[in-house]
Amino acid sequence: MRKLVFGASALAGLLLAGTAVQAQEITVGFVTSLSGPASSIGINYEKGMNAAYAYKADVGGVKIKLIKLDDGSDPSQATKNARKLVEQDKVDVMIGTSSAPGTNAMLTVANELKVPFIAVSPVSVPLPKEGHPWGISMVQTPPLMVKVIADRMKREGIKSVGYIGFSDSWGDLVYNGAKAAEQNGGPAVLTNERYARTDTSVTAQALKVVAAKPEGFLDGGSATQAALPLLELRKLGFKGPFFGTPSLLNRDFVRIGGKAAEGTQVSAGPVVVTSQLPNDHFSKKIGTAFHETFQKVNGGEADDGFSGYAFDGWVVFLEAAKTAMTKAKPGTPDFREALMEAIYSSKDVAGVHAVYNFTPKSYYGVDERSLVVVKLVDGKWVYQP
Amino acid sequence: MNAQIAAILTLDGIASGAIYVLIAIGFVLIFAVTRIIFVPFGDITAFTALTLASLENKHLPGTVGMVAVLAAMATLMEIFSLWRKGTLGRVPRALLFYLILPLIPAGVVWLTAGTLLPTALRILLTVAVILPIPPLLNRIVYQPIADATVLLLLIVSVALHFAMSGLGLLFFGPEGVRTQGFVDYTAIIAGTPVSGQAILILGSAIFFSFLLYLFFSFTLTGKALHATALNRTGARLMGIRPQQACTIAFLLGALLAAISGILIAPVNTIFYDSGFLIGLKSFVGAIIGGMVSFPVTAIGSMLVGILESFAAFLSSPFKDVIVFSILIPVLLWRSYTLVHAEDEDEE
CATH class of the missing domain: 3.40.50.2300 (Response regulator)
Structure with a gap:
């Protein structure tokens, strides 16, 4: 043979x-x-x-x-x-x-x-x-990015989240993704606050989130400026955990977010934490x-x-x-x-x-295996199995 | 909304309003003396913050290259125009004012790049590097068309803003910066936390507004500027050189922009293009003051800040819409109550 x-x-x-x-x-x-x-x-x-x-x-x-x-x-x-x-x-x-x-x-x-x-x-x-x-x-896809992190919130027993996102299509994508997850038993999204990348303050939006008393917070910003709501919420005494999407995986986000961003969990492609993955992981x-x-x-x-x-x-x-x-x-x-x-x-x-399976019915060919959850610990993203 | 939320919102609004006050006063000052609506004002503010952050991170700020290029251009233009007029004897003076003086702070920054200077020195250097930019821009862009209509000057300003924000991307890159806070102090007033930075911003706004008031009321240069603002031709007849008045107005404006830039740097992440929106909101404040009155401008800018803060709480996606739509009632009110300044336009 x-x-x-x-x-x-x-x-x-x-x-x-x-x-x-x-x-x-x-x-x-x-x-x-x-x-x-x-x-x-x-x-x-x-x-x-x-x-x-x-x-x-x-x-x-x-x-x-x-x-x-x-x-x-x-x-x-x-x-x-x-x-x-x-x-x-x-x-x-x-x-x-x-x-x-x-x-x-x-x-x-x-x-x-x-x-x-x-x-x-x-x-x-x-x-x-x-x-x-x-x-x-x-x-x-953005809905998948949000779904994976929403599943993680559910697993951690978080029943409600506040939301502040960009006032552009990215903010909409993340919010709609979170709303879709809510329909499927994910945490309830209590606020839909928006800010622009060039805004000088998000105090008002953050106050509204704090007033709604959510258990966690979902960040719909991207790159450096995604740190702004987190800084403001911590300043106003919000104690809940922060969640986000891969668009927070940015060196400047970590630098500017500093202590406030510590402990933030985001969904991410496994490639950013390759060395921490278990040996039997596909990637x-x-x-x-x-x-x-x-x-x-x-x-x-x-x-x-x-x-x-x-x-x-x-x-x-x-x-x-x-x-x-x-x-x-x-x-x-x-x-x-x-x-x-x-x-x-x-x-x-x-x-x-990811593990890719493409079909003529869609441009996209990834599934939930394409995202892992990582947490910001001491300024480094750490894999959370 | 309860009383405490309202208090926090008001404080937040006052802090951003104070920044708008500084910039709006600069707008009015430059407009009154030169008839130019200096749109790139906000960009200068953003560049100050970016320069300060570069110094803090021990990088060479892009503003150094910018000042060098602008100074070289201005000097060439000045020498060319002196040559056309046949007054080459004044070249050394032009070299001193357009080349050497602007390059001194830039040179110092260039030499000390890579070492972390004390905070006070860093701020001083940043201001010194930023200061020559608006007067140099004035020499390069506005002086050749000084007698043009207000509309033409405005269009040139808008074009200049786009050029500046493009240069900002080139010199500072697409990432935002935020500097360390100057004060790490929070006061509790009536159960509401007030950050030391907010107090610092408000204090600076009041202090510099007062300083300007003193300057205009008690110094000869200030009075000359005031005279130029009231009546250009009359001032000229009295022996006040309008070009010099323009340069001083731009220098003062630059100082205000630089101070607001320094104050805003630790409060928010500033990008190369952040300045435009800040400038635009200050402009609303300046409009409330009718582009003439300093006290009304200050009150108007404060109002814009507070309104913005409350609008963001009530409906954050429509925040900017709410802020800018107050322009409509303000313009209506101004056009009904004020006598048109048409005699000024006819000059």
């Missing part, structure tokens, strides 16, 4: 090698924002992609050629880049980009020109009416490999969640390319079709963030 398996795999290897001689290489186009306002995230994607390329740059002996472009945080430049990649460089797959509008723009191009597109940001383009969509998004092995390669290539720790999305996009692509290589030659429309089919047929692909 063993011999047979060996023989079969050797034969497969030979066959693959055979095709490899014919096909020159697979071309991947990667777009991110290295300049402009989205570059603070975009640079992380770039580093993640560098690590991914260093991790594995061939499929079954066929080399992968990576073309990287900067979109300057501009959606119209992202569109131009996508068209250039497809029409001039004849890429087999595109990966991008750091801003949601730019990503949507690229997805529209991908659907039109029928090129597989792996998004590393959220997308909100309607699914095409005919045929399957040509894109997938690697990220966890342990590949996550460790990712962190090691990242450090070697970029120097410094991968302490952001974003570089992991780029890496996972690469992993999903590698997995699908393996299958697609057996069906068609890279650089042809057939190969693109085969690659997209292979992405949909691959089951339980483990990445550093």
